[in-house]
Amino acid sequence: MKNNVIILGGGQAGIFAAREIRQNSSESNIKILGEENLLPYERPPLSKDFLLDKKNEEDLYFHSTDVLKNENIEFENISINKVDFENKKLFAKNDDVYSYDSLLISTGSENKKLSLDNNLKNDVYYLRNLEEAKKIKEIVSNKNKITIVGGGFIGLEIASSLSQLQKKVTVIEIGNQLMGRIIPKQIADIVQNTHIEHGNEIILNKQIEKITKKNGIYEILLNDNSLIETDFIIAGIGSTPSVKLFENTNLKLDNGIVTNQFCETSIKDVYAAGDVSNFYHPLYERNMRLESYQHAQNHGICAGKNIAGVKTEYTSIPWMWSDQFNLNLQLTGICDDYDEIIERGNDINNGVIHFFLKNKIIRGACGLGIAGKVGRDIRITSKLTEKNTIVDKQILADQNQKLNKLIQK
Amino acid sequence: MSEEIWIEVGSTDSIEEEDLIRFDHQDKTFCVYRLTDGFYATDGICTHEAVHLEDGLVMDDEIECPMHQGIFNIKSGEALSPPACEDLKTYPVKVDNDKIFIKID
């Protein structure tokens, strides 16, 4: 049967889904609709190597036009602004209509915005896409004092990059530690100290009261009445799933598009994957929404299989990384549902890992180390979690003992 | 034609099965692997962002980078999973009298 597949959103989940559909079905028509006039590209370097000029635009694309052509995957640069699920149609601003048999929604997420006076709306920058990264790179090249609002992953990665570009960076975080409570305080503190050692100022527990602009310089007033003078402001205060388009439809939404373990939404023949989906994870027996590279890819592939008729459950163990200075932080599984924490190592040169256990089974872990020092252990942790292995806590806590001893063959 | 240079890496029992060791020679770093069917060698540095693969995980015929989980086939060097997209260079390996040698060019 000829299946007309439309993929709404040309990011990571979208392109991996498209290629997987093609792998499993030579017949389907596959069309990606993307509002960015760019082939699907990787976002992680935007806050890191792209700002540092270690990677350029060409390095970011997942695939060339040739790959898409060879696999007969169409990419159209268009922004969709209305959907009619009943008649299986999508509408663009210019009144073009797109009909589908199966629809994958992979619209990703968008940055939360600071509430600011209207006259300052265009003065604060955010980072989500290549266009914004280019703009930030261009503007910071002739600025010195830069303030980052929000001490989450993206804000801190930008702070790390700008510090390496010799900028004077201040990070303002509303919480009492960096990167939110999901990261163990001890690990967040090591990251914080690394920023400070590189000359970045980190301000915790403070909120912005007011921003004013005088002669091209900004004054940021904090809630303790302190004042920060800065040349440029970037905010990274979290993101929300891109679902505005579906708000007045029957599509079930709850912190994103609700999907089951097969990437199916509440509407027949409509699937969702990547940042936008709040999916059911059979191992954890609950729904979750992730914003991570590995998830976008694996979830896209899983959606592609299901769309092509190969029924496949999504069981991938969550995993993400953040690179700041020479540190590599990795998170696997879930770190908010545990009855015990076990620590392994206390020196970032060999890696520090906190394991989160429930009923003696690892549910998740957070690790920090120089370059790839925690990678192998975190990866083995994902395998142990996946297999629900009851673990020997002494081995977990002893860095001299290899973790692969715990894997039952 | 370049001259054949075989460099001694160490003894065969210095690597556990399904594992690897790092081997530095002059200014280059290699990884030497012991798989179920023999010994293999690749460049020691990931083609993605220059991290040492010695901290990675060997699974069957694959090495997974410890930094961003890019995956390479150990025998062919092929980059199998993003963010790794550039292949890893491989080197011939021979075993002589329980000693491992790799041929570098």
Ligand SMILES: Cc1cc2nc3c(=O)[nH]c(=O)nc-3n(C[C@H](O)[C@H](O)[C@H](O)COP(=O)(O)OP(=O)(O)OC[C@H]3O[C@@H](n4cnc5c(N)ncnc54)[C@H](O)[C@@H]3O)c2cc1C
């Ligand atoms: C700066 C930055 C750094 C990151 N760093 C890391 C990292 O170090 N490690 C990690 O694990 N993850 C990282 N991530 C997260 C990771 O990149 C995302 O989770 C991943 O890109 C999500 O893929 P996606 O396909 O769901 O969405 P996206 O890749 O965001 O793609 C969604 C696409 O849909 C388009 N779209 C939306 N609405 C419409 C519409 N109505 N019509 C047409 N097109 C539409 C959007 O414009 C976008 O192009 C980072 C993200 C950012 C922004």
Ligand code: FES
């Ligand atoms: S450094 Fe190896 S995958 Fe990125």
